[in-house]
Amino acid sequence: MDIQIQWFPGHMAKAKRQVQEALKLVDVAIELLDARIPISSGNPMIDKILGNKPRLIVLNKSDLADTTTTKLWQKQLNKSNVKAVAVDTLKGEGLKEIPKAAAELTAELMAKLAAKGRRPRAIRCMVLGIPNVGKSSFINRLVGRKATKTGDLPGVTKGQQWIKIGGSLELLDTPGILWPKFEDPEVGFRLAVTGAIKEQVFDIYEVSSKLLKWLVENNPDIIKNRYKLDTIDFEIPLMIKEIGAKRGMLVSGGVVDELKVAHLILKEFREGTLGRYTLDLPKELSNILNSCT
The missing domain is CATH 1.10.1580.10 (Conserved Hypothetical Protein Ylqf; Chain: A; domain 2)
Structure with a gap:
Protein backbone atom coordinates (compact mmCIF):
# COMPACT_ATOMS: atom_id res chain seq x y z
CA MET A 1 0.00 0.00 0.00
CA ASP A 2 1.50 3.28 -1.12
CA ILE A 3 0.51 6.42 0.76
CA GLN A 4 1.56 9.67 -0.84
CA ILE A 5 2.38 12.72 1.25
CA GLN A 6 3.19 16.06 -0.31
CA TRP A 7 6.78 16.75 0.64
CA PHE A 8 8.20 20.14 -0.22
CA PRO A 9 12.03 20.41 -0.17
CA GLY A 10 11.75 24.20 0.05
CA HIS A 11 9.57 24.10 3.15
CA MET A 12 11.79 21.40 4.63
CA ALA A 13 14.91 23.49 4.06
CA LYS A 14 13.27 26.49 5.76
CA ALA A 15 12.26 24.38 8.78
CA LYS A 16 15.76 22.94 8.96
CA ARG A 17 17.30 26.44 9.01
CA GLN A 18 14.92 27.56 11.75
CA VAL A 19 15.81 24.56 13.91
CA GLN A 20 19.55 25.00 13.35
CA GLU A 21 19.38 28.66 14.35
CA ALA A 22 17.30 27.89 17.44
CA LEU A 23 19.62 25.05 18.48
CA LYS A 24 22.42 27.54 19.10
CA LEU A 25 20.31 29.03 21.88
CA VAL A 26 19.26 25.85 23.71
CA ASP A 27 20.87 23.30 26.01
CA VAL A 28 18.55 20.38 25.25
CA ALA A 29 16.48 19.36 22.23
CA ILE A 30 13.21 17.66 23.16
CA GLU A 31 12.11 15.32 20.37
CA LEU A 32 8.53 14.10 20.45
CA LEU A 33 7.78 10.65 19.04
CA ASP A 34 4.60 8.57 19.02
CA ALA A 35 5.20 5.71 21.48
CA ARG A 36 3.30 3.36 19.16
CA ILE A 37 5.64 4.10 16.25
CA PRO A 38 8.95 5.48 17.56
CA ILE A 39 10.71 4.82 14.26
CA SER A 40 7.97 5.82 11.83
CA SER A 41 7.16 9.07 13.67
CA GLY A 42 10.79 10.18 13.68
CA ASN A 43 12.64 12.24 11.12
CA PRO A 44 16.12 10.98 10.17
CA MET A 45 17.08 14.57 9.37
CA ILE A 46 16.80 15.44 13.06
CA ASP A 47 19.73 13.14 13.87
CA LYS A 48 21.94 15.09 11.46
CA ILE A 49 20.70 18.46 12.66
CA LEU A 50 21.19 17.72 16.37
CA GLY A 51 24.62 16.13 16.15
CA ASN A 52 25.90 15.77 19.73
CA LYS A 53 23.33 18.13 21.24
CA PRO A 54 21.80 16.54 24.37
CA ARG A 55 18.44 15.05 23.38
CA LEU A 56 15.39 14.23 25.46
CA ILE A 57 13.13 11.80 23.58
CA VAL A 58 9.51 11.97 24.67
CA LEU A 59 7.54 8.83 23.81
CA ASN A 60 4.14 10.50 23.68
CA LYS A 61 0.75 8.73 23.70
CA SER A 62 2.29 5.99 25.84
CA ASP A 63 -1.20 5.18 27.16
CA LEU A 64 -2.01 3.77 23.70
CA ALA A 65 1.21 1.76 23.31
CA ASP A 66 2.15 -1.61 24.75
CA THR A 67 3.71 -0.90 28.17
CA THR A 68 6.38 -3.62 28.03
CA THR A 69 7.48 -2.60 24.54
CA THR A 70 7.67 1.07 25.56
CA LYS A 71 10.06 0.12 28.39
CA LEU A 72 12.21 -1.79 25.89
CA TRP A 73 12.23 1.28 23.63
CA GLN A 74 13.37 3.45 26.54
CA LYS A 75 16.16 0.99 27.29
CA GLN A 76 17.27 0.97 23.64
CA LEU A 77 17.11 4.75 23.18
CA ASN A 78 18.90 5.77 26.39
CA LYS A 79 22.53 6.75 25.79
CA SER A 80 25.06 9.07 27.41
CA ASN A 81 23.55 12.20 25.83
CA VAL A 82 20.05 10.84 25.15
CA LYS A 83 17.25 10.18 27.64
CA ALA A 84 13.88 8.63 26.77
CA VAL A 85 10.75 9.35 28.82
CA ALA A 86 7.27 7.84 28.34
CA VAL A 87 4.51 10.46 28.52
CA ASP A 88 0.74 10.72 28.19
CA THR A 89 0.10 14.41 27.61
CA LEU A 90 -3.68 14.09 27.82
CA LYS A 91 -3.50 12.88 31.42
CA GLY A 92 -0.21 14.56 32.25
CA GLU A 93 1.50 11.29 33.13
CA GLY A 94 5.29 11.27 32.88
CA LEU A 95 5.63 15.05 32.62
CA LYS A 96 7.32 15.31 36.02
CA GLU A 97 10.20 13.29 34.55
CA ILE A 98 10.97 15.97 31.95
CA PRO A 99 12.81 18.46 34.25
CA LYS A 100 14.70 15.58 35.94
CA ALA A 101 15.87 14.14 32.61
CA ALA A 102 16.84 17.60 31.33
CA ALA A 103 18.88 18.18 34.50
CA GLU A 104 20.72 14.87 34.00
CA LEU A 105 21.50 15.73 30.39
CA THR A 106 22.91 19.16 31.30
CA ALA A 107 24.66 18.30 34.58
CA GLU A 108 28.12 18.58 33.01
CA LEU A 109 27.31 21.88 31.27
CA MET A 110 25.89 23.42 34.44
CA ALA A 111 28.93 22.28 36.43
CA LYS A 112 31.22 24.00 33.91
CA LEU A 113 29.18 27.22 34.11
CA ALA A 114 29.33 27.10 37.91
CA ALA A 115 33.11 26.58 37.80
CA LYS A 116 33.35 29.78 35.75
CA GLY A 117 31.44 31.64 38.43
CA ARG A 118 28.20 31.85 36.46
CA ARG A 119 24.96 32.06 38.42
CA PRO A 120 22.59 29.06 38.17
CA ARG A 121 20.00 29.44 35.42
CA ALA A 122 17.08 27.51 33.96
CA ILE A 123 17.78 24.80 31.38
CA ARG A 124 16.91 26.03 27.89
CA CYS A 125 14.97 23.60 25.69
CA MET A 126 13.18 23.44 22.36
CA VAL A 127 10.62 20.93 21.11
CA LEU A 128 10.91 19.08 17.81
CA GLY A 129 8.56 16.63 16.14
CA ILE A 130 6.60 15.84 13.02
CA PRO A 131 3.07 17.26 12.68
CA ASN A 132 0.27 15.63 14.68
CA VAL A 133 2.59 13.87 17.11
CA GLY A 134 1.12 15.93 19.96
CA LYS A 135 3.67 18.72 20.18
CA SER A 136 1.18 21.49 20.97
CA SER A 137 -0.56 19.42 23.66
CA PHE A 138 2.81 18.53 25.17
CA ILE A 139 3.93 22.16 25.29
CA ASN A 140 0.60 23.32 26.73
CA ARG A 141 0.67 20.61 29.40
CA LEU A 142 4.30 21.25 30.26
CA VAL A 143 3.78 24.99 30.41
CA GLY A 144 0.56 24.88 32.46
CA ARG A 145 -0.30 27.75 34.76
CA LYS A 146 3.18 28.08 36.22
CA ALA A 147 4.62 29.44 33.00
CA THR A 148 5.75 33.00 32.54
CA LYS A 149 6.85 34.47 29.24
CA THR A 150 10.29 35.99 29.67
CA GLY A 151 10.18 38.03 26.48
CA ASP A 152 12.37 38.16 23.42
CA LEU A 153 16.07 37.53 23.83
CA PRO A 154 18.91 38.55 21.50
CA GLY A 155 19.28 36.18 18.60
CA VAL A 156 15.70 34.97 18.77
CA THR A 157 13.56 35.49 15.68
CA LYS A 158 10.62 37.84 16.09
CA GLY A 159 7.63 35.90 17.35
CA GLN A 160 9.71 33.32 19.19
CA GLN A 161 9.59 33.56 22.94
CA TRP A 162 11.19 31.95 25.95
CA ILE A 163 8.57 30.50 28.27
CA LYS A 164 9.71 29.83 31.80
CA ILE A 165 8.34 26.62 33.30
CA GLY A 166 8.55 26.64 37.07
CA GLY A 167 12.09 27.60 37.94
CA SER A 168 13.99 24.82 36.22
CA LEU A 169 13.17 25.02 32.50
CA GLU A 170 12.85 27.61 29.78
CA LEU A 171 11.15 26.53 26.58
CA LEU A 172 11.83 28.19 23.25
CA ASP A 173 8.49 28.24 21.51
CA THR A 174 9.49 27.61 17.89
CA PRO A 175 6.87 26.02 15.62
CA GLY A 176 9.17 24.12 13.26
CA ILE A 177 7.48 21.53 11.05
CA LEU A 178 9.58 18.60 9.91
CA TRP A 179 8.03 15.82 7.85
CA PRO A 180 9.98 12.63 7.31
CA LYS A 181 10.60 11.70 3.70
CA PHE A 182 9.92 8.01 3.63
CA GLU A 183 10.27 5.37 0.96
CA ASP A 184 8.90 2.42 2.97
CA PRO A 185 5.11 2.04 2.48
CA GLU A 186 4.91 0.43 5.94
CA VAL A 187 5.93 3.76 7.46
CA GLY A 188 3.11 5.45 5.57
CA PHE A 189 0.66 2.82 6.82
CA ARG A 190 1.73 3.28 10.45
CA LEU A 191 1.51 7.05 10.23
CA ALA A 192 -1.95 6.69 8.70
CA VAL A 193 -3.43 4.32 11.28
CA THR A 194 -2.11 6.36 14.22
CA GLY A 195 -3.65 9.55 12.84
CA ALA A 196 -0.46 11.40 11.88
CA ILE A 197 -1.60 11.76 8.26
CA LYS A 198 -4.80 13.52 7.22
CA GLU A 199 -7.40 11.05 6.01
CA GLN A 200 -7.92 13.05 2.82
CA VAL A 201 -4.59 11.80 1.42
CA PHE A 202 -5.06 8.04 1.73
Missing part, protein backbone atom coordinates in the same frame (compact mmCIF):
# COMPACT_ATOMS: atom_id res chain seq x y z
CA ASP A 203 -7.64 5.34 1.01
CA ILE A 204 -9.42 4.83 4.34
CA TYR A 205 -10.95 1.49 3.36
CA GLU A 206 -7.59 0.13 2.22
CA VAL A 207 -5.75 1.29 5.37
CA SER A 208 -8.51 0.05 7.66
CA SER A 209 -8.58 -3.34 5.91
CA LYS A 210 -4.85 -3.77 6.38
CA LEU A 211 -5.15 -2.72 10.03
CA LEU A 212 -7.99 -5.19 10.63
CA LYS A 213 -5.92 -7.98 9.10
CA TRP A 214 -3.02 -7.08 11.42
CA LEU A 215 -5.31 -7.01 14.46
CA VAL A 216 -6.84 -10.38 13.58
CA GLU A 217 -3.35 -11.86 13.30
CA ASN A 218 -2.16 -10.34 16.58
CA ASN A 219 -5.22 -10.19 18.84
CA PRO A 220 -8.19 -12.04 17.29
CA ASP A 221 -10.13 -12.37 20.55
CA ILE A 222 -10.52 -8.64 21.07
CA ILE A 223 -11.87 -8.23 17.52
CA LYS A 224 -14.29 -11.12 18.00
CA ASN A 225 -15.52 -9.82 21.34
CA ARG A 226 -15.61 -6.13 20.50
CA TYR A 227 -17.66 -6.59 17.33
CA LYS A 228 -19.60 -9.63 18.59
CA LEU A 229 -18.53 -11.83 15.70
CA ASP A 230 -19.52 -15.49 15.65
CA THR A 231 -16.18 -16.51 14.17
CA ILE A 232 -13.00 -14.83 12.97
CA ASP A 233 -12.91 -14.83 9.20
CA PHE A 234 -9.57 -14.09 7.57
CA GLU A 235 -11.45 -12.85 4.50
CA ILE A 236 -11.22 -9.23 5.56
CA PRO A 237 -13.89 -7.83 3.15
CA LEU A 238 -16.39 -10.36 4.53
CA MET A 239 -15.45 -9.45 8.09
CA ILE A 240 -15.98 -5.75 7.40
CA LYS A 241 -19.44 -6.53 6.06
CA GLU A 242 -20.25 -8.65 9.12
CA ILE A 243 -19.08 -5.89 11.50
CA GLY A 244 -21.25 -3.40 9.61
CA ALA A 245 -24.26 -5.69 9.77
CA LYS A 246 -23.80 -6.31 13.51
CA ARG A 247 -23.49 -2.55 14.16
CA GLY A 248 -26.40 -1.63 11.91
CA MET A 249 -24.21 0.44 9.62
CA LEU A 250 -26.47 0.13 6.62
CA VAL A 251 -27.50 2.30 3.69
CA SER A 252 -30.66 2.04 1.60
CA GLY A 253 -31.46 -1.50 0.56
CA GLY A 254 -29.84 -2.99 3.67
CA VAL A 255 -26.35 -2.76 2.16
CA VAL A 256 -23.45 -2.36 4.61
CA ASP A 257 -21.77 1.05 4.56
CA GLU A 258 -18.22 -0.33 4.35
CA LEU A 259 -16.57 3.09 4.50
CA LYS A 260 -18.37 3.81 7.76
CA VAL A 261 -17.06 0.53 9.17
CA ALA A 262 -13.55 1.45 8.03
CA HIS A 263 -13.82 4.77 9.88
CA LEU A 264 -15.05 2.95 12.99
CA ILE A 265 -12.09 0.52 13.05
CA LEU A 266 -9.57 3.34 12.65
CA LYS A 267 -11.28 5.45 15.31
CA GLU A 268 -11.41 2.65 17.87
CA PHE A 269 -7.81 1.66 17.21
CA ARG A 270 -6.61 5.25 17.68
CA GLU A 271 -8.60 5.65 20.89
CA GLY A 272 -7.18 2.44 22.38
CA THR A 273 -10.59 0.74 22.45
CA LEU A 274 -9.13 -2.25 20.57
CA GLY A 275 -6.15 -2.54 22.91
CA ARG A 276 -2.68 -1.06 23.36
CA TYR A 277 -0.26 -1.74 20.51
CA THR A 278 3.23 -0.79 19.40
CA LEU A 279 3.72 -1.17 15.66
CA ASP A 280 7.46 -0.35 15.57
CA LEU A 281 9.41 -2.89 17.59
CA PRO A 282 12.80 -2.35 19.29
CA LYS A 283 15.72 -4.57 18.27
CA GLU A 284 15.50 -6.73 21.38
CA LEU A 285 11.91 -7.73 20.67
CA SER A 286 12.41 -7.99 16.90
CA ASN A 287 15.27 -10.44 17.41
CA ILE A 288 13.10 -12.62 19.69
CA LEU A 289 10.23 -12.66 17.23
CA ASN A 290 12.51 -13.39 14.27
CA SER A 291 14.06 -16.36 16.08
CA CYS A 292 10.57 -17.81 16.59
CA THR A 293 9.68 -17.72 12.90
